[in-house]
Amino acid sequence: MLDTRDLSKVYGRGKQRFEAVKHVSLTLHQGEVLAFLGPNGAGKTTTIKMIAGLVRPTHGLVTVVGEDPHRQPRALRHIGAVLEGNRNLYWRLTPEENLEYFGVLRQVPRKVAHRRGLELLSRFGLEEKRQTPVQKLSRGMQQKVAIAVALIHNPKLLLLDEPTLGLDVEASEMVKALVRQIAQEGRAVLLTTHQLDVAEELSDRVAIIRRGRIIAEQSTEALLKEFSSSTYHLEVEGELSPQQIHTVTQLGATVQGTQITYAGTSENLYALLRALSPVPLVAVQRDRADLTQVFLKLVKDQPDASL
Amino acid sequence: MIDLLYAELKRTWIQFIRYPTEVISGIVIILAVFYGLFSSAQYIAGPGFAFGDRLDSVVLGYAMWTLIISVNNDIAINLQIEAETGTLEQVFLSPYGAPRVFLARAFASLALRLLILVVVLLLLMGLSGSRLAFPPILLLPLASLLMAGYGLAFLLGAVALVFKRVQQILGIFQFLLLFLLAAPLEESTGLMQYLRFLLPMLPSTGLLRDLMARGVGLDWATYGLALLNGMVYFVIGLFVFRWAEATAKQRGSLSGY
Numbered sequence: 035m036l037d038t039r040d041l042s043k044v045y046g047r048g049k050q051r052f053e054a055v056k057h058v059s060l061t062l063h064q065g066e067v068l069a070f071l072g073p074n075g076a077g078k079t080t081t082i083k084m085i086a087g088l089v090r091p092t093h094g095l096v097t098v099v100g101e102d103p104h105r106q107p108r109a110l111r112h113i114g115a116v117l118e119g120n121r122n123l124y125w126r127l128t129p130e131e132n133l134e135y136f137g138v139l140r141q142v143p144r145k146v147a148h149r150r151g152l153e154l155l156s157r158f159g160l161e162e163k164r165q166t167p168v169q170k171l172s173r174g175m176q177q178k179v180a181i182a183v184a185l186i187h188n189p190k191l192l193l194l195d196e197p198t199l200g201l202d203v204e205a206s207e208m209v210k211a212l213v214r215q216i217a218q219e220g221r222a223v224l225l226t227t228h229q230l231d232v233a234e235e236l237s238d239r240v241a242i243i244r245r246g247r248i249i250a251e252q253s254t255e256a257l258l259k260e261f262s263s264s265t266y267h268l269e270v271e272g273e274l275s276p277q278q279i280h281t282v283t284q285l286g287a288t289v290q291g292t293q294i295t296y297a298g299t300s301e302n303l304y305a306l307l308r309a310l311s312p313v314p315l316v317a318v319q320r321d322r323a324d325l326t327q328v329f330l331k332l333v334k335d336q337p338d339a340s341l
Numbered sequence: 342m343i344d345l346l347y348a349e350l351k352r353t354w355i356q357f358i359r360y361p362t363e364v365i366s367g368i369v370i371i372l373a374v375f376y377g378l379f380s381s382a383q384y385i386a387g388p389g390f391a392f393g394d395r396l397d398s399v400v401l402g403y404a405m406w407t408l409i410i411s412v413n414n415d416i417a418i419n420l421q422i423e424a425e426t427g428t429l430e431q432v433f434l435s436p437y438g439a440p441r442v443f444l445a446r447a448f449a450s451l452a453l454r455l456l457i458l459v460v461v462l463l464l465l466m467g468l469s470g471s472r473l474a475f476p477p478i479l480l481l482p483l484a485s486l487l488m489a490g491y492g493l494a495f496l497l498g499a500v501a502l503v504f505k506r507v508q509q510i511l512g513i514f515q516f517l518l519l520f521l522l523a524a525p526l527e528e529s530t531g532l533m534q535y536l537r538f539l540l541p542m543l544p545s546t547g548l549l550r551d552l553m554a555r556g557v558g559l560d561w562a563t564y565g566l567a568l569l570n571g572m573v574y575f576v577i578g579l580f581v582f583r584w585a586e587a588t589a590k591q592r593g594s595l596s597g598y
């Protein structure tokens with residue numbers, strides 16, 4: 035669906051030369067959500083804008099459904115975008131009018147754009163507000179309209195730059211649910227966000243960019259697994275017998291009252307569980323890293339020399 | 342393309358009409374100025390004198406002056422406003438390509454301005470009992486004038502895309518515009534007689550003066566050159582605008598302001 039090869043962007047010349055993006059290669063398949071993460075100024079927005087054809091790469095190639103948005107304007111029919119820091123909508127127009135206008139702008143026939151706009155408004159729960167000027171809507175509703183507008187031409191790739199920024203919890207949940215639905219429809223979604231819990235919840239894959247270069251790219255699950263330790267925390271109901279404590283300790287676990295901590299092989303874990311029988315178990319939990327820990331570790335630990 | 346033109350007309354109209362107080366105050370200002378013209382206070386017209394002393398000429402001269410100023414500034418000002426409000430990049434995501442979108446926008450805003458002018462003039466004719474009469478052949482040099490005017494508008498739009506803040510340039514440009522609209526270079530002798538065909542809009546304004554003030558018929562050969570002048574400036578404007586779009590994308594400064 036999306037393929038970028040060796041994308042680089044250099045701004046300025048001479049002493050003011052600044053390489054904002056260095057050799058970024060990304061692929062994104064149908065129905066997949068890729069969270070594109072990085073600190074401020076790491077090159078996320080520049081990369082997204084290069085994909086959307088708004089910033090011309092110094093080197094490298096972008097193809098969306100086999101077409102290059104920098105050389106073939108029709109490639110833009112496959113791309114929908116909600117860009118950060120932008121209103122993305124005409125505030126004097128209502129949601130219905132915005133949808134029809136942007137539909138036509140994306141080469142959808144006017145009547146089709148109107149019909150599809152109404153469908154999207156109904157799906158996004160905005161039917162009642164369809165004739166209210168956008169500037170009178172709440173920030174959450176405006177963001178939903180912006181996402182609806184980005185979908186009006188039925189694009190195969192949706193670029194969302196900080197879609198939950200500045201939204202309250204409820205609106206943020208709504209947007210997350212929408213992103214899930216959009217991916218389930220078979221669209222590819224490239225998402226940037228600083229809210230790593232959002233990225234963890236929504237993404238199938240994660241790419242982390244630092245100082246213009248991708249420092250990690252793999253499935254969210256694999257990345258979290260890689261950074262998770264193999265330590266288990268068990269909790270039992272009631273006291274263990276001295277014999278049980280002895281066996282458990284022999285297997286390498288430490289016991290503190292009803293809490294047992296174990297860091298060993300999975301075979302011994304089952305032996306430990308057998309040793310605990312018949313004391314009721316309250317919880318068995320493996321230490322699991324969250325995306326925030328992974329992100330901070332990767333971003334802080336990468337020595338500059340390797341970049 | 343028809344759908345795009347319709348969509349731009351609708352968007353322009355809705356944005357204009359959404360807040361009635363703005364519409365009313367705008368129309369009252371235009372009405373006041375034109376009422377001044379109708380009351381023979383011709384000094385109010387400023388450069389309108391260029392098209393003759395009759396009421397018809399003064400009114401037409403002023404209407405054209407305001408129209409050309411707004412046409413020239415239209416693209417640059419809208420680019421800047423949209424960059425500030427954050428819709429510009431969405432416009433550049435259109436598969437139509439920016440020049441076609443801005444061309445459709447230019448037609449839409451011209452249609453709105455002409456509509457307002459016609460409504461105001463009809464209102465005033467009704468109020469004052471005066472009658473204005475223009476030979477329909479005026480539309481020909483007016484068309485070539487507007488083509489060159491839009492060529493300049495795209496040039497200024499290109500400046501706005503690359504250099505962003507353009508208010509000062511637009512201010513200075515009005516003096517140049519005054520020269521292009523009011524300087525009667527068609528009466529000059531020597532080299533300037535020919536050089537005037539190279540300057541934007543001048544051949545068309547000369548023809549308008551022939552028709553309005555001098556009562557001379559349309560010289561078709563001169564009109565051919567005026568039309569060519571309009572087309573050449575229009576094409577230059579579009580070409581430079583495309584270059585500016587590519588430059589802004591190269592610099593990554595499309596949405597900056």
